[in-house]
Amino acid sequence: MDHAVVSRDAWLEARKALLLKEKALTRQRDAVNAERLALPWVRLDKDYQFDTESGRKSIGALFDGRSQLLVVHFMLGPDWDAGCPGCSFGADHMDGTLPHLNNHDVTLVAVSRAPLEKILAYKRRMGWKFPWVSSFGSDFNYDFHVSFTPEQLASGEIEYNFTKLPSDRGNDELPGLSSFYRDADGTIYHTYSQYARGGEETLGTMMFLDVAPLGRNEGSTMDFVRRHDEYEDKPKASSCCHS
Template identity: 40%
Template sequence: MEMRPVVSAEEWEAARQRMLAEEKRLTRERDALAAERRRMPWTAVEKAYAFEGAEGRVDLAGLFDGRRQLVVYRAFLEPGVNGWPEHACVGCSMVADHVGHLAHLHARDTTLVFVSRAPQADIERVKARMGWTMPWYTLTDGFDADFGVDEWHGTNAFIRDGDRVFRTYFINARGDEALGSTWSYLDMTALGRQEQWEDSPEGYPQTPPYEWWSWHDAYPDA
């Protein structure tokens, strides 16, 4: 491995400032991309889907757990996948390892769940082994094929209006690498972070930044 040039502290700081300008440009572009996502059209989910959870069978609306938005990651934990029956696939496991505390998403009226084809007993066993705590449901029908995740992992975002559910966005392949934090999940949703600085359509829910933040055990529904 060839070493990079060794320079003075002043030269190093000048180089860092040049990189900082590029990083800020990228941040602004990422914010602009999230603003475009919030202006994406929605598509109604017309079919009925069923999932098996730790507490029984639920439909797609049930996955929201009473919240307005839903993010669904399709993980490959099932027979035929490398690592079975002790593990989910290594890539999906890395995604699971990066998921932050869900209380922060819940505070923005957003639920995150994982879905796979493994039976609940196997899902709970692997979750316990790996220390994962996110809700994880068993697929029972063609949901994965209908939403582009039957042969490869991916993350779908939905929003609920009463009993009606709409698909709002989809990220897969290397796009999933950036997911895991509260911010990355919110940025892919229809409502975003719901903070006043965001460029969102008129009437979208927004509150002052920082003021809604709290310790994960201090939110009202923690």
């Protein structure tokens, strides 16, 4: 291990200096959150339909009687055999938060373009309980720029994370999260969407790793992540640690 080892007093001095930056980051996060809440809303005019475990439902029905809806755009395409490992990693954090969100007038739902039977099969494999519905045959994924048609991919660029990106990677599904509000008369508004690393703070595992001695210990973003039933039984010691 190649790391500085110092006295307790020297460590405390360095820790206090870092604490000032952490506090500044917290205040900045609070300010950004306030700006997010102040964003204008867009009225949703399409009546999107979804296949659910209890039948065909409109987007309004997905609110389940609450005023707020969070949609996790989960990467599972119609011809995929399993969900995206990164999205699956994120989904592992969802079940525990459901009672708290529901009590706070928020419904959390995952949406994928795969047919419902494929979604439910993978959900059973992973042991998840959160609501997960299919947008198969709907414009929903395309309108929120998380799925892309063959024509869009062939054009050379796609719109993702509010910018134009080259489509040469061939990804027809990408991750994201979108927020919606439903008022008393049933009018629905799109209030917010985030993509790419925008939802990283919802990943509790990452937040724990950030304070672990070796941090995320990754070569590229989330390169260590596997579906939770695909890890080896015994983790290998990192090559940068003492045996």
